Amino acid sequence: MAGTTQLTAVDVEEFGRALDRLREEILASLGEGDARYIRRVITVQRSLxxxxxxxxxxxLLPPAWLAGTAMLATAKILENMEIGHxxxxxxxxxxxxxxxxSTVWEWDSGSSAEQWKHSHxxxxxxxxxxxxxxxxxxxxxxxxxxxxxxHPLYLAQPLYNLMLAVVFEWGIAIYDSELERAWRGEKNWAETLTQLSTALRKGGRQVLKDYVAFPLLAGPAFLPVLFGNLTANTIRNVWAHMIIFCGHFPEGAEVFTEEQIEGETRGEWYLRQMLGSANIEGSALFHILTGNLSFQIEHHLFPDLPSNRYAQIAPEVRALCARFGIPYNTGSLPRQTSSVWKRILRLALPGPARWPVDLGDDRAHRSEHAHAHRIPAESVV
Amino acid sequence: MAVGRFLREAATSLTTPLLPDDYLGLIDPLWSHRRLRGRVEALRPETADAATIVIRPGAGWKEHRAGQYVRVGVDVDGVWQWRPYSVSSPPGRPGGTFSITVKILVNGRLSPYLVERIRPGAIVRLEHPQGQFVLPRALPERLLFVTAGSGITPVMSILRGLALGDEMPDVVLVHSAPTRDAVIFGEELRELARRFPGLRLHERHTRTRAGRLTMTELATVCPDWAERAAWACGPPGLLADAEARWRRAGIADRLRVERFRPVTASEGGAGGRVRFARSGREVDADGDAPLLVVGESAGVLMPSGCRTGVCRSCVARLLSGRVRDLRTGREHGDTDDHIQTCVSATAGDIEIDL
Known part of the structure; x- marks a missing residue:
């Protein structure tokens, strides 16, 4: 397989132009049907x-607990994934x-919309x-x-990845305040702490709602309601964590260096988005529940196109990839998830510095080639 | 009062990050207090290209004064379009509804939709009635209305209000329309003129008698025009003529005008790059494109109002660069100036706090 395709700089720009045209087509066709779609999703979510x-x-009747919790978990998944994000x-x-x-929306998540828009x-x-x-x-x-x-800390990463899955929204909220950058002195502490306290205040309101207000309203059902809300939030966290990890971390998703993106062209930007993302296959309902992040590739190429259109453009993106010999990383949820976990387990241990070429197929070569004419002069010499 | 606030806050703590309104709206969109809505109840064709739309406003609606306008937001093919329309029904909201009357504008986006496509049951967004094109509290003895085309709508609300109160002072209405059949509310106006001797109606049919009414002719039709409290509503040309005439007579304060389209004097300059700082959007804009339209097409949530440079609902802070006033062609602007986006175009590269 290696070496079957060589992407030239001209190819990369042609690939980029084809994607630009696809984007224009979709933008020009947005209308009543799309508007109806998002309004319906919002109505379903709020009713659920x-x-x-x-x-x-x-x-106090166990089937009611089960049904209520399932409905709430589904609503919370829709709210974060297909609506909020x-x-x-x-x-x-x-x-x-x-x-x-986007300028007025707030979502049911630990991180505030403002911080999320910056970090994400x-x-x-x-x-x-x-x-x-x-x-x-x-x-x-x-x-x-x-x-x-x-680093030796990574030895425990399978364990703390599991923990992260359970408390995902809080992990993201704390992460959005960029504590590690403040720690390294890249960002001032005052700003970081302000952001952290914003997140805590917002998180506090949600804790109050799910773990105090609604249980109290339920009277004798205080505990089952509290536990139901906790379960719904946990299901949502685990689901979001799983879907999001499948977006960039399965086998085949590539990373780049800062030198590689210096002076990047539009075509190269598209190519990097392509090579760094992975899709998940599934039914129409599955795609909605992932917030169409199962079309991570299409989402990364066109982050501001309405999500209900990703399914429509996916075959065209895939055909373009085939034409240019660019890998299109897609697989079922079990396949992508196990690929992510294999990676997390393997990389908990030291080495390798990069995937061996025979295992990682020829993608590394291609992307290097795609960025080859951007390699700084001294390294060419 | 305090109890009300406590209840609202308690309810909000159950719906955070949304508001209780967001859930009430699921049951009936008109229950939302946060954003005023209305439901289209009935449609009535008026002429070949104009129709009356009867709207039942939701909770919290403030009564209009005859002559005022309402900004109406309508979902046209998925995109919300906002325009001001004069209320044509009398004040008092008979049957709990009010009406607007819309005439199709050439190249209009919303007016054809409202006249031809909207159906009863449709939900529209509303803002409270506003505008100064109203009767003073103390009714003048003699009144003059100079209108053309759909400019009759606010005046119709005034006349209907007067007729309902069975109190018709000395009124002259000079109205221009292409033909007799094209007169919006034609039958009703003629009927009112028959019923109230105080109301004199002069119809001017511009297609049968060449051209628009001139101010010289107005003086023939209504010799005491200068002594009357006057209102004018219609196309920009008519309003410009009227304003010039009243100004020359030194009685500009006796004329009130209502305009829904900006008077654009400037052909515009070179244009430039416009950056909307808060939304993080950046677009190239022509030197004659109102920043309001530039922002809207770029997907920025632009505050807007009359779209004619009157109400200042669209005002935004200029962070850098200079703008051109489309009404005068004058270039102006300093950091932190507040500019009216509906009548300003960019003059070079600018940054706006939106």
Whole structure:
């Protein structure tokens, strides 16, 4: 397989132009159907949440507890994944709806919308998979690429990845305040602490709602409701963690160096997004529950296109990849998840400095080639 | 009062990060207090290209004064479009509804939708009625209305209000429209003129008698025009003529005008790059494009109001660069100036705090 395709700089730019055209086509066709879609998802989500909490009040009957908890967990998953994440990306800003707009939206998550938009929309989506720039590579806590130098702390990473899954929203909220950057002196403490306290205040309101207000309202069902809310939040956390980890960390997803992205062209930017992301296959309902992050590749190419369109453009992106010989990383949820976990287990131990070429197929070569004409002069000499 | 606030806060702690309104709106969109909404109850064609839309406003609606306008937001093919429309129904909200009357504008986006496509049951967004095109509290003895086309709508609300109170002072209404059939509310106006001797109606049919009414003709139709309290509403040309005439007579304060389209004097300059700092959007804009429109097409949530440089709802802080006032062509602007985005275009590269 190695060496079957050589991407020239001209190819990369042609690839980029084809993607630009695809984006223009979608933008021009946005309309009533898309608006109806997001409004319906929001209505379903709010009804599920209100319904789930109401049913849970009858929790002294075990089936009611189960049904209520399942409804609430589903609502919370929809709220974070298909609604919150995507609205905050500005995917629905074109509707000019003052109630569904990235500048006014707030979500049911530990991190505030403002901080999230900076750490996710800006840092992660601009510097995707660039070592030392994209803080989402292992969330500054895990070693998910061999290029990250090993440290004895990583020995425990399988364990704390499990713990992270359970408390994911809080992990992200703390992570968004960039404590490690303040620790290294790259960011001042005052700002970091202000952000942390914003997150705590916001988180506090949610804790109050899920673990005090609703249980109290339930009266005799105080404990079942509290436990139901905790279960729903945990299910949502584990689900979000699983889907998000499948987006950038399965086998085949590549990382880049800061030198590689210096003076990057639009085509090269697209290529990096492509090579650094992985999709998950599944049914239409599965895609909605992942917030269409199962189309991580399409999302990273076009973060501000409405999520309901990713399924439509995926075959075209895939065909483009085939035409240019660019790998399109996709697989079932079990396959991508086990690939992520294999990595987390392997990289807990020291070495390797990079994947052996025969295991990692020829992707490294291709992307190096794609960025070859950007290699600084001294390294060519 | 305090109890109310406590209850609201308690309810909000159950719905955070959303508001109780967001859930009430699921049951009936009109229950939302946070954002005013209305439901289209009925549609009535008026002429070949104009229709009346009867709207039932939701909770918290403030009564309009005859002559005022309402900003209406309508979802057209997934995108919310906002325009001001004069209320044409009389004050007092008979049947709990109010009406706007819309005429199709050439190249309009919202007016054709409202006249031809919207259906009863549709939910629209509303803002409270506003505007100074109203009767003074103490009714003048003699009044003059100079209108053309859909400019009759606010005046219709005023006349209907007067008729309902069975109190018609000495009123002259000079109205221009292309033909007799194209007169919006034609039948009703003629009926009112028959019923109230105090109301004199002069219809001017511009297609049968060449051209628009001039101010010289107005003096023939209504010799005591200068002594009357006057209101004018219609196309920019008519308003400009009227304003000039009243100004020349030194009685500009006796004329009130209502305009829904900005008077643009400037052809615009070179344009430049516009950065919306808070939304993080950046676009190239022409020197004659209102910043409001530039922002809206870039997906920025732009505050807006009359879109004609009157109400100042669209004001935003200028962070850097200079803008051109599209009404005068004058270039202005300093850091921290507040600019009206609906009548300002960029003059070079600028940054706005939106």
């Amino acid at each position: 949440e209100a319904g789930g909490r109401a049913v849970m009040f009858a929790s 995507n609205v905050l990306h500005g995917q629905w800003d074109w509707m000019r709806d003052p109630e569904i707009h 929309n800006y840092v992660h989506h601009t510097y995707t998979n660039v070592l030392g720039k994209d803080r989402d590579i292992g969330y500054s806590a895990l070693r998910v690429h061999p290029e990250q130098p090993w």
